[in-house]
Amino acid sequence: MKKMSLRTRVLTGAVVAAALGAGTFGAMSANASTPAAAPAAAVKADTADRNLQRTTHLTVSAATKAAQAALDAAKKDNQRVSVAVVDRDGNTVVTLRGDGAGPQSPESAVKKAYTAVSWNAPTSELVKRLQQAPNLKDIPGTLFLAGGAPVQVKGAPVAGIGVAGAPSGDLDEKFAAAGVATLGR
Numbered sequence: 001m002k003k004m005s006l007r008t009r010v011l012t013g014a015v016v017a018a019a020l021g022a023g024t025f026g027a028m029s030a031n032a033s034t035p036a037a038a039p040a041a042a043v044k045a046d047t048a049d050r051n052l053q054r055t056t057h058l059t060v061s062a063a064t065k066a067a068q069a070a071l072d073a074a075k076k077d078n079q080r081v082s083v084a085v086v087d088r089d090g091n092t093v094v095t096l097r098g099d100g101a102g103p104q105s106p107e108s109a110v111k112k113a114y115t116a117v118s119w120n121a122p123t124s125e126l127v128k129r130l131q132q133a134p135n136l137k138d139i140p141g142t143l144f145l146a147g148g149a150p151v152q153v154k155g156a157p158v159a160g161i162g163v164a165g166a167p168s169g170d171l172d173e174k175f176a177a178a179g180v181a182t183l184g185r
Contacts, residue, residue: 112148117160147172
């Protein structure tokens with residue numbers, strides 16, 4: 001191997017030192033130019049703010065109470081059903097599948113509850129609207145069969161109760177109404 005002259009070694013060392021120094025300086029410069037993350041500003045809003053809206057939701061306890069009341073009403077009539085309670089936004093809060101209820105009943109109960117809360121009307125009434133607007137049945141997540149009832153506060157929907165599995169929609173809706181009535185007590 002060829003030995004480098006003193007001059008070449010000094011120049012090589014200087015170049016390496018400069019490169020390392022530039023890298024360190026560049027990294028420090030990059031960090032210095034990046035501003036520190038500002039602390040998140042606290043959002044302050046009060047109820048008088050016109051950009052806010054208050055909503056009412058059932059508690060899980062109330063939804064469970066209503067679902068159990070509907071299931072108990074069905075059991076009294078020797079019917080095997082499933083019951084679902086959805087919130088105002090159509091999100092499932094509680095689903096109870098009764099002993100011996102059919103495999104399709106939990107999904108049907110959720111869809112009936114969703115349909116009832118969406119239109120703030122019993123699903124038996126909504127079935128009648130299909131004659132004027134048959135496209136309603138094409139809306140995803142809905143089921144236009146009797147058995148769904150809205151839960152209202154001052155006329156506004158806050159939840160829906162759906163029952164499925166009885167031999168008729170009238171029975172399903174009777175049981176859903178029993179769940180709604182329980183909330184008024």
